[in-house]
Amino acid sequence: MPIISHLEFYVRAAIAIVCVFLVCVTLHEFGHFYVAKKSGVAVPIFSIGFGPKLVKWNRGETEYSIRLLPLGGFVQMAGEAPQETWFPVGQEVAYELDDELRIVRLGDPKDLKRGYVGTVRRVDLTDAMEMAIDTAEGIRTFPVKPYARVMLNARSSIPIVEKHEQMLGKPLWKRAAVILAGPVMNFLLAGVLFAIVNMHTGIPTTTIGEVEPHTPAYAAGLQVGDKIVQINNRAIRSWDDLRSSIQADLISGGAKPKPLRLLVSRDGQTRPVTVTPEIEKNGEALIGIESTMSYNPLRTVPAGFSEMVRDTGLTVQAYGQLVWHHQFSSLSGPVGIADVISQQARLGFWNVVMIAGVLSLNLGMFNLIPIPALDGGRLLFMIIELVRGRKVDPQKEGFVHFVGFAILMLFAVVITYRDVTHLF
Structure with missing residues (x-):
């Protein structure tokens, strides 16, 4: 039985890894593909997977194919390089x-x-x-x-194809739209996946679902069903707002939490309640309440996209820490990412969906870094073109992207080696 259970785990992990990479990378490439088509750019190849072709078919000028290694996909657009x-x-x-x-x-x-x-x-x-x-x-x-x-x-x-169907022959704004479409698709996918998880797990609201006995909330007379409208005259619209307001004094350096002035809605009427948080051993300020959970799509879907926006900001901060404090040891390559996905597969399907959203968001952010060979690098050349009023020599730009790609591949090999040594 242990052997069978281990085998089942490895099969689930392998399926999860393939699905996550396939969805995140292929939809990124589909973003480029769709906007290129709409912009009048010829797209000779759109592939799901890498390596030898298993099946292919043609529609218009595009060859579509499914390939042996289902870990992503790629799109070839006419005139990206001369x-x-x-x-x-x-x-x-x-x-x-x-x-x-x-x-x-x-x-x-x-x-x-x-x-x-x-x-x-x-x-x-x-x-x-x-x-x-x-x-x-x-x-x-x-x-x-x-x-x-x-x-x-x-x-x-x-x-x-002729110039009017090449990327090089399109105006700057259309080329920029084609390049941006890949990362934008990743952000949209992340928002959708976060929303789907929220619809399953629910999201906390500002309505009290439980008041723990012998806590500040219990002593202040808060009740199940109370909706917290304001804290210290600050409007409370989400559970995160509520938590941050309770922690505000500690974050600002206060040694002891001050009493909080709550405005609570109960039975259609609002009433003031004063409650003083208590400090737990971990240093967190609590008042002793739990939230009710909402499964309403009108709440869970916007919350998913709000999480996407919040996590985008956190990712930008993380990249800043990476650069300014040289925290390169925190980087992971494909092997490290696959290990994280396999760990989430052990915890269940919804954890895999969540990590797929996180990976999609990070893939979109990473591609926007202005490094040659990445989407951000191509956008950087477009900004240079906009400033100088004429295009950079396409062959020179192509050479820069080639060198950037070679450096990225070398960096990926180093990161992969480090991930493998950490695993074994």
Whole structure:
């Protein structure tokens, strides 16, 4: 039985890890995909999962696929990097022509065995849509037909599109919207997941559900069903407001809590009640009440999005602490995150849903950091473009993102190694 129970746990943990990564990453990529489509940007590839394709289908210019490793997904948008970078000058290329001598298919000679073969001498796949190729008959310039296919391998290809369908050809605000859509989708997902958890667990209200005997609240005459409206003339709208008001004197450095002036609603009438908190051994000020729980979606759903906003602020503060106080030991990579998810899977389904919301929020925040290769890095280049009034050279920007990606991968390897050594 112990072996079976351990096996069941590992299966649940594996399912939880896959589902959390799949949902958080794929919906991030779907945000980019959806806004790109709405902005008129061609999207050649949208994939769920990584690695070899299990199944694929085409709809419009987009190839959709489900792949072997279900730990996320990716989207490829036309013109994120110049299409010219696919064909460096001096590279050997195979090509096929239509009746009008326009290039309709391009690729490596081993993937396009029936095509003509030549050497690239000049290429413009942004404005002129043409290529100069050194052929057996000399250097010839061929127009490239819109949606000509570039062979990624012998069985897979993506289209070459005109400038108006490329990211590079869109106005700044549309490009920014496409990039922001991924993190925004993560924030929305976090709010939705927090709201779903709230609908299951309920949220505390400002109405008293229990008064513990021999406590300040009991001595002051507070009763079950009383609704706390104000504390010290401050409006109380949530349980968090109530708790923070009770702790206010301690936070401000008061040695002993002062009496609190409560305004309580009871039987349709309001009445003042004075209660003095007592200090517990852990240093927390309490008055001895428990809240009633609300399962009303009109309360739980807004509360979920309020939690998302609050946690976003806390995450920003955490990043600040990370930078200013060099607390890099608190960082976790994919292995560390998977370990946290597995621990939550041991505690139950709703804990997994909650940690999925937390991970989604952190994924959105992390991608907004202005580091090359991340969404924030791309937005930084757009801000530079806005300030200087012209675009940064796309090839130079692409090189910066490539270097940033390499550094991120190296950093991820270091963090992963540390996470693995901590686990074992």
